[in-house]
Amino acid sequence: xxxxxxxxxxVRYAFPMPTFDFPxxxxxxxxxxxxxxxxxxxxxxxxxxxxxxAADRDVVSKPSHCPDCNARIRPWHNIPLLSWxxxxxxxxxxxxxxxxxxxxxxxLGGLLLAGSVWIFxxxxxxWAKGVICGYALIVLFFTDLTAFILPDAxxxxxxxxxxxxxxxxxxxxxxxxxxxxxDTILRxxxxxxxxxxxxxxxxxxQPVSWSSSILGLGVGYGVPALLNQVYRWIRKTDGIGMGxxxxxxxxxxxxxxxxxxxxxxxxxxxxxxVGLPLLITRKAGAQTMLPFGCALxxxxxxxxxxxxxxxxxxxxxxx
Numbered sequence: 450x451x452x453x454x455x456x457x458x459x460v461r462y463a464f465p466m467p468t469f470d471f472p473x474x475x476x477x478x479x480x481x482x483x484x485x486x487x488x489x490x491x492x493x494x495x496x497x498x499x500x501x502x503a504a505d506r507d508v509v510s511k512p513s514h515c516p517d518c519n520a521r522i523r524p525w526h527n528i529p530l531l532s533w534x535x536x537x538x539x540x541x542x543x544x545x546x547x548x549x550x551x552x553x554x555x556x557l558g559g560l561l562l563a564g565s566v567w568i569f570x571x572x573x574x575x576w577a578k579g580v581i582c583g584y585a586l587i588v589l590f591f592t593d594l595t596a597f598i599l600p601d602a603x604x605x606x607x608x609x610x611x612x613x614x615x616x617x618x619x620x621x622x623x624x625x626x627x628x629x630x631x632d633t634i635l636r637x638x639x640x641x642x643x644x645x646x647x648x649x650x651x652x653x654x655q656p657v658s659w660s661s662s663i664l665g666l667g668v669g670y671g672v673p674a675l676l677n678q679v680y681r682w683i684r685k686t687d688g689i690g691m692g693x694x695x696x697x698x699x700x701x702x703x704x705x706x707x708x709x710x711x712x713x714x715x716x717x718x719x720x721x722x723v724g725l726p727l728l729i730t731r732k733a734g735a736q737t738m739l740p741f742g743c744a745l746x747x748x749x750x751x752x753x754x755x756x757x758x759x760x761x762x763x764x765x766x767x768x
Contacts, residue, residue, distance in 0.1 A: 472629055473566055473648045481563040485529035487584060488558020492551050494588050498603065499596035506602075517545035529555040550591060557587050568650045568754075570628045570637040575645060578614050581607075582703055586746040589696065593742035599692030604699055608666060611702025615659040618642050644754070654757075657705045665701025669709045670694045693741050700745070704753055711756045715748030716741060 471479075490508075496516060497506050504511070513522040520542035526532050533552040539545065561583045569576035585607055592598050617640035624639040630648040637645045644654025657665075673694050701709035724739050752759075 473571075473631075476566045476571055477563040480566065481559045484559035484562025485555050486558075487562065488555035488587075489527065489529045491554050491558055491584065491588050491591075494600075494603070495550075495554065495591045495595065498600040499592055499598040515540045515542060515545060518543035529559070550595070554587060554591060558584065561587070567648050570626065570635060570645050570647045572626050572628065572639070573637060573645065574614065574617055574640045574642060578642070578703065581610065582749070586749055590743050590746040593692070593740040593746075597690075597740060599690070599696050599742045601692075601695065604692070604695040607699035608695070608702050611699055612659070612662050612666065614642050614703070615657060615662045618656060619659070650754075655705075657703070661705035661707075662702045665704065665706040665709045666698050667701075668706045669697035669699070669701030669713075672710075673697055673713065690741070693745065696742055696745055700749060708752050708756055711752040711760070712745055712748050715752055716744040719744040719748055 493508050493513065497508055500506050513527055514520060515522065517540060520540070523541070526536065526541050528535075530552050533547060533555075536547070538547050538549070540547065562580060565571075565576060565580050565583070569579045585603060588603060589599050592600060592603075618638075621640050622638075626637055626639040628635050628637060628647070630646070635646050635648075641656050642658075643656035644650070644652065646653065677694075697709055697713055700712055704712075720739060720741055723744070
């Protein structure tokens, strides 16, 4: 109906209020301290999980203590970032120099949680999954870097969790959530197991199905195991550790078989970029251990976020 005018009447569609009625920057400010605390706990995991004694690996009941003198750390000496600066990077009891890794991991935990709401829609399955994956990669990166260990206590639960993340989208496929994105409101699927638009992210990702997750879990373990058997047959030694198999397995369960293969390729490329110069300069030999888990951890976000774009670019170059 024109109502005496050549201009049609404008119709406004009413959208429900967002589930989390806060600006994105405010969510970042709110979540950052919790991320710092998670980073502090990450330091506990990084230090204790590679230890041989089961009692020393207890991260639940055993209080925080200095790795050098075993003195119990007082609560006001255990404040993320601030305590390290206040104590000038040393233990308050024995003066042991606290590695810079400790504030770095705390900072990474804070940045992870604060930045997550900008690239994942807050309050959705994919947001929780992205935070868990990022946190696990931080822990595994530093356990592998410092002790050449990728702990089973972290990796086995992640394999199960990756498979479980495929279930909610089957049960509640139409459930939606609204989130702020600047001056607009994004309407996203709450339980879709794939990338969705967020305040600074606009690309959609293919949801990870239960079949792709199971295949990713199996292929993630099986392919590197097969390659390792070939390497062992040729060189009479292992070329890749069992922990790396398990890491690829849970990454396959989390993101599907195709991204897992991309992560394997990216990790191998990054590992070669580091290892070959060391071999050429004779700073490392054929039997020198290199933390391949670190390379996998670094390649994961690149493949998860930009893997399809990189693949299409590669295929375009091949034409």
